[in-house]
Amino acid sequence: xxxxxxxxxxxxxxxxxxxxxxxxxxxxxxxxxxxxxxxxxxxxxxxxxxxxxxxxxxxxxxxxxxxxxxxxxxxxxxxxxxxxxxxxxxxxxxxxxxxxxxxxxxxxxxxxxxxxxxxxxxxxxxxxxxxxxxxxxxxxxxxxxxxxxxxxxxxxxxxxxxxxxxxxxxxxxxxxxxxxxxxxxxxxxxxxxxxxxxxxxxxxxxxxxxxxxxxxxxxxxxxxxxxxxxxxxxxxxxxxxxxxxxxxxxxxxxxxxxxxxxxxxxxxxxxxxxxxxxxxxxxxxxxxxxxxxxxxxxxxxxxxxxxxxxxxxxxxxxxxxxxxxxxxxxxxxxxxxxxxxxxxxxxxxxxx
Numbered sequence: 237x238x239x240x241x242x243x244x245x246x247x248x249x250x251x252x253x254x255x256x257x258x259x260x261x262x263x264x265x266x267x268x269x270x271x272x273x274x275x276x277x278x279x280x281x282x283x284x285x286x287x288x289x290x291x292x293x294x295x296x297x298x299x300x301x302x303x304x305x306x307x308x309x310x311x312x313x314x315x316x317x318x319x320x321x322x323x324x325x326x327x328x329x330x331x332x333x334x335x336x337x338x339x340x341x342x343x344x345x346x347x348x349x350x351x352x353x354x355x356x357x358x359x360x361x362x363x364x365x366x367x368x369x370x371x372x373x374x375x376x377x378x379x380x381x382x383x384x385x386x387x388x389x390x391x392x393x394x395x396x397x398x399x400x401x402x403x404x405x406x407x408x409x410x411x412x413x414x415x416x417x418x419x420x421x422x423x424x425x426x427x428x429x430x431x432x433x434x435x436x437x438x439x440x441x442x443x444x445x446x447x448x449x450x451x452x453x454x455x456x457x458x459x460x461x462x463x464x465x466x467x468x469x470x471x472x473x474x475x476x477x478x479x480x481x482x483x484x485x486x487x488x489x490x491x492x493x494x495x496x497x498x499x500x501x502x503x504x505x506x507x508x509x510x511x512x513x514x515x516x517x518x519x520x521x522x523x524x525x526x527x528x529x530x531x532x533x534x535x536x537x538x539x540x541x542x543x544x545x546x547x548x549x550x551x552x553x554x555x556x557x558x559x560x561x562x563x564x565x566x567x568x569x570x571x572x573x574x575x576x577x578x579x580x581x582x583x584x585x586x587x588x
Contacts, residue, residue, distance in 0.1 A: 243431050252323065297341065331343060380408070
């Protein structure tokens, strides 16, 4: 398979040459597990780890490779490699790291379109869809909502759910699917273009892996044994993996997310809640918090039912989470700098 058929661009190649990596190989990260990686290029696949110096210089998790990244590497044994650098990313998909204040979790990199998978048999929530949509739009990634397991409900309920989504999230495509009857799979396949990278987002149990199996025509997430040098045994949704389909498109499957915490997503919030943002431009004060201020156009629109209570509540909640994350991130970075300075001063004093 030609490297360019995996989404490699001329811009990445230019960066590789300009930075002195002419003698290095290039590969795409197709699997990640505990700082061990599988890389893929036209020559084959490689079990890889990062260079020690690269690990030492890393200031955050985003400085490590992620599924979807392009990296430069050298093979030191047959099928084994060391990663030296990450090529510039077109975009990254991030959320707040679970249980870590002010820290980010890098989900995947270099994505063209995200499929937000929602199942009708679980705790269906438009608020959760808006959360996913916010982090997707923040990263300048196209979004498609997939209403899955539709065979479990009657057609009237299906139309009701679709209408509910359309009313609160207009202008985002919705595809209705069922892996039992194959309903909607042709429509989903029509989205998949060669050299394009897609990712599947959604909670555990919404059917992401089953959809991927259907689209690929194989039981990838059930029967594919991951390299024993990286993960012993077989896994379903405990890791991230990029799968190359027969038509040359690529899909990244992600583990189900219990939480979708906000990072710095101001533009994502603005796009997801563009109706509220437009109304807010008419507020009396430019720094209006839309709580109880005099002349607040958003509160007035809420009272007049021009916007729904659910949209308003979710908008305010995401804004609050974003502000909390940003303040926590600043505090975490300041503590990190202080600790680094303390360590440097300690070693200076030891040399005297």
